[in-house]
Amino acid sequence: MTRETAEPATPPTPAKRPAYEPATRLLRPTGYDPAMRRPGTTIAGVGLLALRVITGIFVIVEAILTHPSSLEVTVDGESFGTTLAVVVTAVVLLVDAALAFFIWLGWNWPRVVVMFGSVISVSSSFVAWWSSGQEFTVKAGLAAIAIDVLVLLALSSRSAAAYARRGEKPPPVRA
Template sequence: MSEKVPRKRTAFESPARLARPLTHDPNMPRPAATVAGGLLVLLRVLAGVIWLLSITFEWRHIVHDASVVIDGVPLSEEERALGLGFVWLVGGAVLLFDAVMAIFVLRGGNRSRVTVLFFSVLSISFAFSAWWVQGQDIRISSTLLNLGLDILVLLALSSRKAAAYARRNERR
């Protein structure tokens, strides 16, 4: 009565196995990690749109609470609108870039995968720095959702299968 039991994977991988080159397989099916990573980036874009909308609805209070006064004169309504437009322009450009990177990740681009990983690391580092240096709280309403999505993106897109899929057309 011999059952086939799958061999357990060790808790660590030897450096020799990690350094072994990946196989060249142009017909490799898209792994779940790549799909999950691309969809998480798209969720991050959706979270950014929701964040921009919440800023828009609270803009008057944000500017009023900041008490921005230049040369003793408070900001006019036009200047407030201009500031909101600038926030939307920069935020929209970042979100558009993120959405394009998500599409390229889903198509299997290695450069886009590495770019998304790099920006996720930057985002996590900035959140940590704000918490450490400024004592900024990490809340569900502000930082926690984006931070969680960035961590999940790192986990998904840094897997060996996602890397192998992104580099499947490279000759080694």
């Protein structure tokens, strides 16, 4: 008596993307699909932006509660209980929240602005480390750098770009 053994069927492997893609392929317009569902990368990017806003609020509150005397600004003999740094940080947090909302709606320009800001943030942190040997700890910038890198990864993905540009009609084909 012989036994026939069939080899298990191997599932087909998806085609791998090359490690390097020419700019012409990367800049190719995405498909026109106004009904496209919001991808996970966009959700993750907005969630990380919300996390950045929340941590910024905690930093402002901690600065006010732990160093109230250093937050006093005296102008012409009058003392004010806030500093320019706290006000600027609050404005930046409001702008971040607004940009996150617009990204959630699927707008492209806020996604690009946030990615540009994250690149500037990570690059300036690198320059500070390189030029002055500034050390990074979780409390002194490492968490912010990590969030910026994750925001860049999420919002620069093909699916996030396709979602943000889903309503753009392709240019007319010329013969």
